[in-house]
Amino acid sequence: xxxxxxxxxxxxxxxxxxxxxxTIDSHACVRAVCTNWRSLLxxxxxxxxxxxxxxxxxxxxxNSRRRLCALCLNPKSSTVLKRRMAxxxxxxxxxGWLAIDDPILRLVNPLTDEExxxxxxxxxxxxxxxxxxxxx
Amino acid sequence: xATGSGAAAAAADAxxxxxxxRMITLTSNEGKAFVVTEASARxxxxxxxxxxxxxxxxxxxxxxxxxxxxxxxxxxxxxxHGNKEAHTVDERAALAKFDKDFIxxxxxxxxxxxDVTMAANYLxxxxxxALTTQCIADTIKGKTPEEIRTAFGIEYDLTAQDEEEIKExxxxx
Numbered sequence: 523x524x525x526x527x528x529x530x531x532x533x534x535x536x537x538x539x540x541x542x543x544x545t546i547d548s549h550a551c552v553r554a555v556c557t558n559w560r561s562l563l564x565x566x567x568x569x570x571x572x573x574x575x576x577x578x579x580x581x582x583x584x585n586s587r588r589r590l591c592a593l594c595l596n597p598k599s600s601t602v603l604k605r606r607m608a609x610x611x612x613x614x615x616x617x618g619w620l621a622i623d624d625p626i627l628r629l630v631n632p633l634t635d636e637e638x639x640x641x642x643x644x645x646x647x648x649x650x651x652x653x654x655x656x657x658x
Numbered sequence: 659x660a661t662g663s664g665a666a667a668a669a670a671d672a673x674x675x676x677x678x679x680r681m682i683t684l685t686s687n688e689g690k691a692f693v694v695t696e697a698s699a700r701x702x703x704x705x706x707x708x709x710x711x712x713x714x715x716x717x718x719x720x721x722x723x724x725x726x727x728x729x730x731x732x733x734x735x736x737x738x739h740g741n742k743e744a745h746t747v748d749e750r751a752a753l754a755k756f757d758k759d760f761i762x763x764x765x766x767x768x769x770x771x772x773d774v775t776m777a778a779n780y781l782x783x784x785x786x787x788a789l790t791t792q793c794i795a796d797t798i799k800g801k802t803p804e805e806i807r808t809a810f811g812i813e814y815d816l817t818a819q820d821e822e823e824i825k826e827x828x829x830x831x
Contacts, residue, residue, distance in 0.1 A: 529772055529810035536779060540795050554803035554824045557815050565827065 683718030698740035703782035
């Protein structure tokens, strides 16, 4: 039978279900197969960040630091972040972005390593006192 | 499984008297009738809910999205899982062996694997759907995009901009 079966037109729910079970590397490969698969799948981004529980993490925690691990797409597959990221103190996370205040406040995507600096007023400035912004 | 009308009806009657279970007719999009035991048909959540709702059991179920070749293969799975017991270790091992051989055949014919996956999805046959999607995932694992395209017979149609983005993403991974 000829291979004109329409794999490229796989319904989104089925493709998503399959891709969700893959590692982040395989997920990226699936998105690079054809335009339709690419349009059906969102880029892989960590949806949840958790503290990893290994000896290294315990050591980190004693230092009041958290070593973060991104749970991507599927609880079965996780991606350990770059060492540089691992030592950072996170203030919070949303949509795969981490708020980091070390040494300056910025948003960091732990997977792509992109950074968006956040401009805040110096703590002693008139503006900061005026609006009562807490110093993070 | 029996096909046709006269022989099928006779087989259905015999089966019904023997086991007390009803026979159900499934019709492919080519109009071919397949008579299966209710236990077999109930592997499909779609058909199960129609039967339980007191739907058209006597008239049978037309399946406009499934061709004869695919339906025959799907019924092969449903017969095995619906009509056979899975209480003992041996029985479960026999079913696992069946599944392994069943999916190996589909794995070798990706176009047919697609048809069976779509039918399992449409008919909500959970076990079969899990089996086929696992096979698809296993095919993808560890392959490059080019190898995945080859495995499934997908045409390369990415734009230069897509390629640029992919290269960009690669440096992050």
